[in-house]
Amino acid sequence: MNVFEELESEVRSYCRGFPAVFERAKDHWLWDENGNRYLDFFGGAGALNYGHNNEHIKGKVLEYIQNDGIIHSLDMASVSKREFLETFNEIILEPRKLNYKVQFPGPTGTNAVEAALKLARKVTGRDSVISFTNAFHGMTLGALSVTGNAFKRSGAGVPLGNAVSMPYDGYLGDDTDTIDYLEKTLEDGGSGIDLPAAVIVETLQGEGGINVASFEWLKRLEDLCRRWEILFIIDDIQSGCGRTGPFFSFEPAGLDPDMVCLSKSIGGYGFPLALVLIKPELDVWEPGEHNGTFRGNNLAFVASTAAMRQYWRDDSLSRQVEANGARVREAFEKFVMTWPDVFVEARGRGLFQGLVCNDAEIADKICAEAFANGMLMETSGAESEVVKCLAPLTIDQEGIEMGLEILEKSIRTVLGKDDSRVA
Numbered sequence: 001m002n003v004f005e006e007l008e009s010e011v012r013s014y015c016r017g018f019p020a021v022f023e024r025a026k027d028h029w030l031w032d033e034n035g036n037r038y039l040d041f042f043g044g045a046g047a048l049n050y051g052h053n054n055e056h057i058k059g060k061v062l063e064y065i066q067n068d069g070i071i072h073s074l075d076m077a078s079v080s081k082r083e084f085l086e087t088f089n090e091i092i093l094e095p096r097k098l099n100y101k102v103q104f105p106g107p108t109g110t111n112a113v114e115a116a117l118k119l120a121r122k123v124t125g126r127d128s129v130i131s132f133t134n135a136f137h138g139m140t141l142g143a144l145s146v147t148g149n150a151f152k153r154s155g156a157g158v159p160l161g162n163a164v165s166m167p168y169d170g171y172l173g174d175d176t177d178t179i180d181y182l183e184k185t186l187e188d189g190g191s192g193i194d195l196p197a198a199v200i201v202e203t204l205q206g207e208g209g210i211n212v213a214s215f216e217w218l219k220r221l222e223d224l225c226r227r228w229e230i231l232f233i234i235d236d237i238q239s240g241c242g243r244t245g246p247f248f249s250f251e252p253a254g255l256d257p258d259m260v261c262l263s264k265s266i267g268g269y270g271f272p273l274a275l276v277l278i279k280p281e282l283d284v285w286e287p288g289e290h291n292g293t294f295r296g297n298n299l300a301f302v303a304s305t306a307a308m309r310q311y312w313r314d315d316s317l318s319r320q321v322e323a324n325g326a327r328v329r330e331a332f333e334k335f336v337m338t339w340p341d342v343f344v345e346a347r348g349r350g351l352f353q354g355l356v357c358n359d360a361e362i363a364d365k366i367c368a369e370a371f372a373n374g375m376l377m378e379t380s381g382a383e384s385e386v387v388k389c390l391a392p393l394t395i396d397q398e399g400i401e402m403g404l405e406i407l408e409k410s411i412r413t414v415l416g417k418d419d420s421r422v423a
């Protein structure tokens, strides 16, 4: 009996794209139960920035378990939570001159988004939230209402309201600054757009197709929010924790968001953890008003603290991400030049790179072929037309080169099978 097919819900998805039964993993490698090895260019969709079973972090986790460190404590105070908060403040917030309070919602990204939206509505007394085309913020109803993808939205089964979708940077082509349109709708009493509680945005849309907003666009968006007293929320769940180079994706744009959602790699070891960073004056929650059994996962605190101490005391990881990201980008651009009828462009920031195909089927075939050649790689975008590189940030140069070789080989095989496309 194939227990996955017989017992597990039809909703399962990644196991269809990566049809193996995985058993072990280390750094940027996974092994299935038959001993086949796979290079990881998928990185747990951004949850494994420090790789699988990171040796530096593992020691701390094992030691904590060995000593019967408290694992579950709802949101009670614990030594591991204190160490996490102190470390987060000392290594992440203070050096960046960021002043936030930290909320622990439930352990998933979508829960961080729900909490941020609820708080924005509570603070402002307004209902609606502005989000952007091709945004992805999670699968619960509030987060889904600010998510663009029609297929995902259709799963809600109820109307998704109290949200307005605006064109993201570049949505209307290179010649249109979509902030002009947003500004007009806010200024014009005839626009039909009510003043929103908040704007929620990804600086780089991961699930939406590696769409990169320019720093100027983001800065204009923030300025517009300030002018209209709209709360400015950045969803850094996928693009944070060093994915684009710096710890927060918005650092080089010089932004100062009112709230920041973090999850995915903040748990350090692939452990579930989510945070909402809140400007202190906005922290108007009543005790218990946003509750949850699994807030504050102590094992994740231990792993996250170890990850911050190991990787964020200096900028060596950031520089490695930038160097490896530049190498991936260079290779992707070469693919675009070699096969201009197949690939539209290469885009991304840091180790968050996309190779845009002119047809979704090709992207899927390339990822399937890469899997057959021993590599995990995922597609993204409204039509899954973008091949996306999300390798663990700790991957070495050799791993990057190996991945690019597998990718090129896979592209050649896919295009070779389709004679009309051979360059």
Ligand SMILES: *Cc1c(COP(=O)(O)O)cnc(C)c1O
Pocket: 107, 108, 109, 110, 111, 113, 136, 137, 138, 139, 202, 206, 207, 235, 236, 237, 238, 239, 263, 264
């Ligand atoms: C993954 C993701 C989420 C949702 O996180 P979950 O843990 O899957 O609920 C929200 N926003 C962004 C940008 C994401 O990439």
